[in-house]
Amino acid sequence: MKKLIAAVVVLLALAGCSAHSGSGVEGDSNTLTVAATAIPHAEILKQVKPILAKEGVDLQIKVFADYVQPNSQVAEKNIDLNYFQTKPYLDAFNHERGTHLVIVTGVHIEPFGAYSRKYKSIDQLPDGASVTLPNDPSNNSRALLLLAKHGLITLKDPNDEMATEKDITANPKHLKFRELEAAMLPRTLDEVDLALINTNYALAAGLNPTKDALLIEDKNSPYVNYLVGREDNKDDPRVQKLAKALTSPEIKTFIEQHYHGAVLPAF
Structure with a gap:
């Protein structure tokens, strides 16, 4: 019995080491x-x-x-x-x-960017265009702020880093938003008109933010x-x-x- 107890103590000690x-x-x-x-x-x-x-x-x-x-x-x-x-x-x-x-x-x-495989310029974006955004709060807000900066939407506060779709006060192009996990956004480029994509995922998908993005944050991004x-x-x-x-x-x-x-x- 003493040998069994000793063995159990040793196993528990080893488990404690491996846990960290x-x-x-x-x-x-x-x-x-x-x-x-x-x-x-x-x-x-x-x-x-x-x-x-x-x-x-x-x-x-x-x-x-x-x-x-x-x-x-x-x-x-x-x-x-x-x-x-x-x-x-x-x-x-x-x-x-x-x-x-x-x-x-x-x-x-x-610098966070907006990408499209259907259009070469943001001016070509049609009325009712489909747009995918990150679904986590901070990156979702970041996407909305970028769209607002370029006049595609209007927000209650254009500097609100936690803005949501509920804060959109004007949507002149009647953009249709869909939120997805950030890592999934590059895969939507063949399906939607515009996708707002974090640069790490854009680079992983073979996109060049400085050349391929229709909209992109400038060097003053916070x-x-x-x-x-x-x-x-x-x-x-x-x-x-x-x-x-x-x-x-x-x-x-x-x-x-x-x-x-x-x-x-x-x-």
């Missing part, structure tokens, strides 16, 4: 795990990996295709940090999910993409090393030369 194996900050190793979307976030992190290796930090990049799991995994302490989102999205997520994720540092801006963590790890030396590397001259040069304006440094 995804979190470098919580463990004793120098591993740091970061959740990211594939383009451009994971690509930028790959450039940072050798910089951190010289600092004694093993950066492990976990690629996700959605905007929910990266935050959930960090909040649950399965992953240390994430890099994929803007402040309005983070604020909305924290409010809706009761999480307390925090910003570590700002890295880049992805939607910076941030490295995000938790209150209990944001000041960890390894996290701060990553923040410093992400905002280094080397990474600024990489972003400028690799993305040709489709992604802009925010530092």
Whole structure:
């Protein structure tokens, strides 16, 4: 019986270790795990990996295709940090999910765009055109603000970062909106007249935002993409090393030369 109890204790101890194996900050190793979307976030992190290796930090990049799991995994302490989102999205997520994720540092801006495979100019958009938008609150508002800036709709407050379709006061072209998960939007281009697409998903779909977008945010976009963590790890030396590397001259040069304006440094 004593041997059985001892074996159970050992198994429980091993289970406890494996439960936190995804979190470098919580463990004793120098591993740091970061959740990211594939383009451009994971690509930028790959450039940072050798910089951190010289600092004694093993950066492990976990690629996700959605905007929910990266935050959930960090909040649950399965992953240390994430890099994929803007402040309005983070604020909305924290409010809706009761999480307390925090910003570590700002890295880049992805000018948000409107795309079409049917029309070469926004002026060609017909009356009653079908338009797909992201269904998460912050990106949905971002899409509406872009349309409003170019006169396709009118909003109660053209600067409201949380505007919804209920805030549309004029829709002269009688646009018909459909909301979908952000990752799905590029797939709708053959079906709809216009799709409002986040740049990371546009790039992944082979679109060139600076050439293909009929409408696009300018360099003054307030939607910076941030490295995000938790209150209990944001000041960890390894996290701060990553923040410093992400905002280094080397990474600024990489972003400028690799993305040709489709992604802009925010530092």
